[in-house]
Amino acid sequence: MSGADQSKIKRRQFLAGAAAAPAVAAVALNGSPARAQAASVPAVPNAAGEVNPPGEATPLPEGYTCGSDHMVDVLKALDIEYIASNPASTFRSLQESIINYGGNSKPEFLTALHEDSAVHYGIGYARITGKPMAALVHGVVGLQHATMAIYNAFADQTPVYVIAGNSISEWTRRPGAESAHASIDQAQMVRDFVKWDEQPPSLRDFSNAAARCYQAAVTGSPGPTLLVADADHQEEAVHPEHMEQLHVPRMGRITKVGADSGVVQEIADMLCNAENPVIVVDRFGTSMESVPLLVELAEALQAPVIDTRGRMNFPNKHPLNHTEIAGPTLRAADLVLALEARDLFGMVNNLADTVERNAVSRLRPQTRVVRLGTTTLSQRSNYGASQRYAAADIEISASAEATLPYLTEAVKRGAKASFRTRGERLRMATSGLAEATRVEAARAWEASPISTARLAAELWDQIKNDEYTIATECQFQSYWPNRLWTMNHYYNYLGTSGGFGVGYNAPSAVGAALANRALGRLTIGIVGDGDYMMQPGVIWTAAHHQIPILMIIHNNRGYHQETMHIQRMAARHNRGIDRAHIGTAINEPNIDYAAVAKGMGVFAEGPVSNPVDLGPALRRALDVVRRGEPALVDVVTQPR
Amino acid sequence: MSARTISIVFGALALFTGSASAQTAPAGNADHGGQLFVAVGCYQCHGYVGQGGAAGPMIAPPLAFEAFELQLRTPRQVMPPYSADVLPARDAADIYAYLLTIPASPDPDSIPLLQGE
Numbered sequence: 001m002s003g004a005d006q007s008k009i010k011r012r013q014f015l016a017g018a019a020a021a022p023a024v025a026a027v028a029l030n031g032s033p034a035r036a037q038a039a040s041v042p043a044v045p046n047a048a049g050e051v052n053p054p055g056e057a058t059p060l061p062e063g064y065t066c067g068s069d070h071m072v073d074v075l076k077a078l079d080i081e082y083i084a085s086n087p088a089s090t091f092r093s094l095q096e097s098i099i100n101y102g103g104n105s106k107p108e109f110l111t112a113l114h115e116d117s118a119v120h121y122g123i124g125y126a127r128i129t130g131k132p133m134a135a136l137v138h139g140v141v142g143l144q145h146a147t148m149a150i151y152n153a154f155a156d157q158t159p160v161y162v163i164a165g166n167s168i169s170e171w172t173r174r175p176g177a178e179s180a181h182a183s184i185d186q187a188q189m190v191r192d193f194v195k196w197d198e199q200p201p202s203l204r205d206f207s208n209a210a211a212r213c214y215q216a217a218v219t220g221s222p223g224p225t226l227l228v229a230d231a232d233h234q235e236e237a238v239h240p241e242h243m244e245q246l247h248v249p250r251m252g253r254i255t256k257v258g259a260d261s262g263v264v265q266e267i268a269d270m271l272c273n274a275e276n277p278v279i280v281v282d283r284f285g286t287s288m289e290s291v292p293l294l295v296e297l298a299e300a301l302q303a304p305v306i307d308t309r310g311r312m313n314f315p316n317k318h319p320l321n322h323t324e325i326a327g328p329t330l331r332a333a334d335l336v337l338a339l340e341a342r343d344l345f346g347m348v349n350n351l352a353d354t355v356e357r358n359a360v361s362r363l364r365p366q367t368r369v370v371r372l373g374t375t376t377l378s379q380r381s382n383y384g385a386s387q388r389y390a391a392a393d394i395e396i397s398a399s400a401e402a403t404l405p406y407l408t409e410a411v412k413r414g415a416k417a418s419f420r421t422r423g424e425r426l427r428m429a430t431s432g433l434a435e436a437t438r439v440e441a442a443r444a445w446e447a448s449p450i451s452t453a454r455l456a457a458e459l460w461d462q463i464k465n466d467e468y469t470i471a472t473e474c475q476f477q478s479y480w481p482n483r484l485w486t487m488n489h490y491y492n493y494l495g496t497s498g499g500f501g502v503g504y505n506a507p508s509a510v511g512a513a514l515a516n517r518a519l520g521r522l523t524i525g526i527v528g529d530g531d532y533m534m535q536p537g538v539i540w541t542a543a544h545h546q547i548p549i550l551m552i553i554h555n556n557r558g559y560h561q562e563t564m565h566i567q568r569m570a571a572r573h574n575r576g577i578d579r580a581h582i583g584t585a586i587n588e589p590n591i592d593y594a595a596v597a598k599g600m601g602v603f604a605e606g607p608v609s610n611p612v613d614l615g616p617a618l619r620r621a622l623d624v625v626r627r628g629e630p631a632l633v634d635v636v637t638q639p640r
Numbered sequence: 641m642s643a644r645t646i647s648i649v650f651g652a653l654a655l656f657t658g659s660a661s662a663q664t665a666p667a668g669n670a671d672h673g674g675q676l677f678v679a680v681g682c683y684q685c686h687g688y689v690g691q692g693g694a695a696g697p698m699i700a701p702p703l704a705f706e707a708f709e710l711q712l713r714t715p716r717q718v719m720p721p722y723s724a725d726v727l728p729a730r731d732a733a734d735i736y737a738y739l740l741t742i743p744a745s746p747d748p749d750s751i752p753l754l755q756g757e
Contacts, residue, residue, distance in 0.1 A: 352718045434756065438748035443691035443698060445746055451691065457753040478694035560684065564695065567681040571720030577727065578679040639684055640693035 060237050067203040067236035068097035070246045071229060074210045075107055077248045080134045080161065082125065082514065083107040084118035086145075088138030089174065090165025090181055093234035095136070107134060110514070111544055113537030115142045117507040119149030119224070120535075122160035124471055124511025127311075127494040128519075130287055132159040132217050133511075139166045139181040143226075147190055148501040153224040154193035155385065156310075156498020157283060157342070157378060159217035160224040166199070167231040174231075187226050192382040195221075199228035203236050204245050211249035219254055221378035258402035259372065267337070267370055267394065268410030274335035276422075277303045278322075280347050281339040282373075284400055285311035285490035293404040294339070300411045302423030303337075304329050308347060309474070309482060310340070312493035316482055317434075319427040324437075324483070329429075330362045338392065339400040340373035345390035353568070359388070368393040372400045437483050449556070449636045450611045456480035458615045459524065459552075462622055466522040471512035472505040473497060476528055476561075477554060478640050491521065502559075503534030506551065510538045513549035513630075522625065526552045529586055530559040532593065540600035542630035550618075550625045553593045553634040555607060558585040560639045593634040606634025665705035665740075666733040673738030676731055680722070689742050700742040708736055 060066060071094055075083070087095060098109055112118035118135040125133045137146045143164045153160045167173040167182045187197035196216030198209035206229065213225040238246065259267075271277045279298060285291050294314055298305050304322035305314045306329060314321055322329040330336070330348070341347050348369065349359045363369070371392040379385055396403070441453040456477065464486070473496045474481050487493055494512060497504035509525030516523045532553055542549055558581065566580040590607070597604035603624040605617045614635065621631035677683055677690075687693055690700030696719065702708050712722050712732055722732075748754045 354718060438754045438756070439745075440692075440698075441754055442748040442751055443745040444687060444689045445751060447687075447689050447691070449688060451687070452693065457751075461753050475694060563681070564684045567684060568720040571722055571726065574723055574725050577681065577722065580681055580684075638687045638691070638693065640687070640695045 063240045064237045065240075065243065066093060066097065066234070067206075067238060068093040068229075068234040069101045070203065070238065070243075070248075071206060071210075071234065072097045072102040072107075073246075073248050074207045075134065076102065078161075078210065078214045078251060079131070080107045082110050082121075083134040083136050083163075084110040084112045084121045084511075085136035086112045086115050086118060086138070086142065088142055088165060088181075089178065090139035090142075090167055090231050091136055091163070091229060091234065093231065094163075094165070094229055097234075110541065112541060114535055115145035116147075116149045116503060117510075117535050117538050117541065119146045119153065119160055119162060120504060120507035121511035121514065121538075121541075122162075123149065123153050123156070123158045123497075123504070124494070124508035124513070125515045126153075126158050126160060126222075126511075127286070127471075127508075128469065128491055128512050128515035132161040132214070134161040134163055136163045137165070139164060139178075140183050140186060141181055143186060143189065148499070148503065149507075150190050150224045150226075151193045151383070152497045152499040152501045152504050154195075154378070154380075154499070155342075155383070156496070157221050157223055157374065158498065159222040161214060161217055162194070162224055162226045164226060164228050165231060165234075166228050168199075169232060172232050186228050190224075190226055192380055193224070194226045195223040195378065197226040197228070199230070200233070203233040203238070206233060207247055207249050211251065214251065215254065220257060221374035221376075223378055256399035256402035257374075258406065259396045259398035261406065263394070263396055264403060264406045265410050267372070267396075268407055268414055270335055270368070270370065271301055271303070271337065271407075271411055272414035272416060276332050277301060277335045277337065278306065278329055278333040279303050279337045279339065280306045280308065280330075280341065281313040282308045282310040282342055282347070283313075283340040283375075283495065284373075285313040287401065287490060290401050291315065291488070291490050293401060293408070297404055297408045297411065300408050300415060302419040302426065304426050304429075306330065308341075309479065309493070309495060310342070311495040312487050312490050313339075316485075316487040319430050320423070322426070322430060324433050325429060327362065331364065333363060333367050336363065336367060336369045338369060338371040338373070340375065341371055342375045343386045344369070344371055344392060345386050345388045348390065349387075351387060355572070370394045370396070372396045372398065372403060374399055441480070441484060444638060446611060447638065448609050448611065449638050450609065450614060451638050452477040452554070452640065453480045453484070454611050455526070455552070455554075455614065455635055455637060456484045458611075458618055460485045461615070462618055463522060463524070467520065468492065468522040468524060469494065469512055469516055470524045470526065471509035471549075472525045472527055474526070476640065477526055477637075481526070491516075502531050505531050507535055507538045509551065510542050510547055510549060513542065513547045514545070517547055517628075522622075523549045524552065525549060526554050528560070529553055529555045529557065529591065529593070533586070533591065536593075536596055537600070539597050539602050539630055539632060543601045546628055547630060548625045548628045549630045550621055551597075551630065551632045552618075553606065553632065555593065555634055555636045556639045557587045557590060557636070560584075594632060597632040602630050602632055604632040604634070606632075607636050608633060609636035665736050666729070668730075668733035668735070668737030670734070670737040670741045673731075673734035673736065674741075676727075676735050677738055680727060680731075680735075682735065685719070690739055691745070700739045701744070702736060702739040705733075705736055708732075708739075 115137045122133045122135050137143050200206045200209040213227045217225045298320050306326045307313045307323045351359045369392045376397045444451040469491050505527040513523035563584040570576045594604035594606040608617050621633045624631040685696030686699045692698035
């Protein structure tokens with residue numbers, strides 16, 4: 001056979017014997033008896049009495065490589081450290097290449113028990129590292145599973161590199177279920193909430209497509225991207241002469257986009273001339289450089305900062321942190337600088353869940369607003385990022401982090417003597433906050449269920465000397481970690497899910513813990529019980545891969561948010577006000593989260609409902625985590 | 641309006657209407673009130689002991705009964721209304737009686753974990 005004839009031996013030729021000899025057992029590449037036909041593809045008769053067994057797996061000819069080996073070369077060039085996946089047939093060749101040809105290192109395969117978990121791991125990982133990891137999902141049904149997590153990543157401007165298997169040709173698909181897992185345009189189901197998608201038409205096209213997907217994920221406004229890796233390309237036998245055509249892409253250094261110098265000076269002048277400038281910040285704290293940059297600007301300007309906690313943006317105990325008194329601070333503002341604000345409307349308006357839905361501005365009519373950030377670079381018309389349209393007086397589509405050094409220098413050049421007086425007044429306004437917080441935290445201190453303030457305080461007592469991350473949303477615990485703990489670094493708190501899709505917290509926390517493991521940081525997740533039960537298997541993944549994390553179940557025995565919604569409707573409808581637990585409570589029986597976790601090989605305690613028992617339970621769990629393993633504590637808590 | 645601001649409003653209302661007083665409130669069954677407090681969902685926003693949180697302000701100790709009833713029937717902000725049809729006056733009195741029995745919060749100075757760094 002000539003080299004040209006050998007050059008593109010398709011997968012179907014390996015399986016050519018299958019249809020002709022259904023009784024012949026398949027032989028694996030290493031000569032040992034083949035595995036039984038995969039459970040995911042049950043034998044389906046094409047006609048009555050006819051069954052397609054696994055085909056004969058013919059070894060690659062000498063010197064040939066497979067397409068998926070090249071794909072691994074590409075992933076290594078992109079510096080993908082981990083690839084999380086629930087295994088599946090549409091990427092069987094790629095998985096084999098990852099674990100064998102690639103040595104299961106960069107990328108390392110992370111076993112996920114659900115594709116949604118796989119993508120959420122990537123969200124938490126990227127919040128810590130600033131770079132994407134990969135999630136590998138099965139064709140169609142695997143991507144369907146992953147869609148909510150992809151949406152969360154999109155809504156929160158977090159890069160995740162999603163690869164989906166596919167088998168586009170009906171002539172080369174495996175028999176049985178694979179036809180239901182194949183699509184002509186698989187990205188269609190997520191196109192509105194990924195930054196970029198490609199389905200390369202050939203193996204040769206794979207590398208550039210992969211590079212573009214990576215580039216799109218991390219440039220401008222970061223976000224998820226989708227690369228479809230067809231099974232034919234993965235399993236394609238590549239002649240050595242054609243290896244030269246399969247190049248590995250080079251990735252250059254990618255920088256953030258800053259605002260132009262003219263508008264920087266204009267904003268600086270506005271800030272310096274304002275009597276009461278206020279900085280409101282949402283998703284700014286994403287790197288080690290970011291928080292110090294904002295501190296420098298705020299101190300140069302002597303302006304208060306309101307942190308909407310989309311990230312950890314500003315040291316929580318800094319005297320210029322006016323988050324807890326945001327209402328009066330915004331009311332007094334004559335100029336608002338909004339940094340990385342995805343929902344500008346929500347930042348400057350109060351909109352209550354009342355029948356009328358009347359919005360009340362938090363600002364005076366004459367107050368001007370400047371928005372600086374990358375949010376406008378990733379907006380899509382089909383999915384709302386903002387509650388309503390809100391116009392800024394100046395809209396700057398640029399990275400706030402890249403712009404701030406120049407803005408601060410311009411502010412320093414225009415600084416006025418009056419700034420000092422303003423700063424003293426602002427510090428005075430926050431001088432009593434610490435005491436007010438203590439008084440509030442003391443309420444329900446001895447209560448059972450345990451107060452969220454007590455939970456936060458007990459935790460802080462044991463982690464205050466650690467480099468730590470609380471990797472879960474804290475609004476459901478009334479932000480007690482943000483109010484009681486000391487937060488100075490971006491990694492102390494990772495913000496919200498973005499799309500507010502339930503089931504985000506536990507897997508994202510595990511992803512953050514994965515990144516923190518290499519950095520020696522302690523990772524904590526406080527996860528609502530309903531949220532946790534969406535994907536309880538993530539704790540198994542943490543155990544399997546030795547990812548240390550303290551997972552605390554904020555166990556208020558219900559989908560508490562929805563309980564309140566039903567309560568609201570019952571009160572409005574004047575009926576059934578004592579029936580809001582129907583369809584919202586998670587009790588009768590109570591779930592024993594510790595038992596579930598122990599069943600997955602994880603140290604666990606609980607349910608803890610007596611506050612006196614909480615500290616010791618946390619200590620025992622943290623001992624385990626500090627040894628490098630996950631631990632779970634089920635804490636029966638107050639609703640919020 | 642944040643829960644903190646709502647607490648400030650409640651405080652002002654208390655100053656205007658007078659602080660909680662068992663003598664001005666109708667007689668109520670505190671035990672039954674405690675059951676109702678959970679059954680009709682008060683705890684969901686205000687916590688099991690009326691301590692408040694992100695979803696609702698502190699309500700223990702409560703305002704004067706008149707202010708409490710006013711907020712219950714025609715609430716300000718996002719609290720859903722509880723009309724007399726679904727929560728009769730007798731039940732409102734019982735809930736109020738329950739709130740009066742909730743002990744005061746401890747002094748934070750007596751709590752080692754709240755002493756700061």
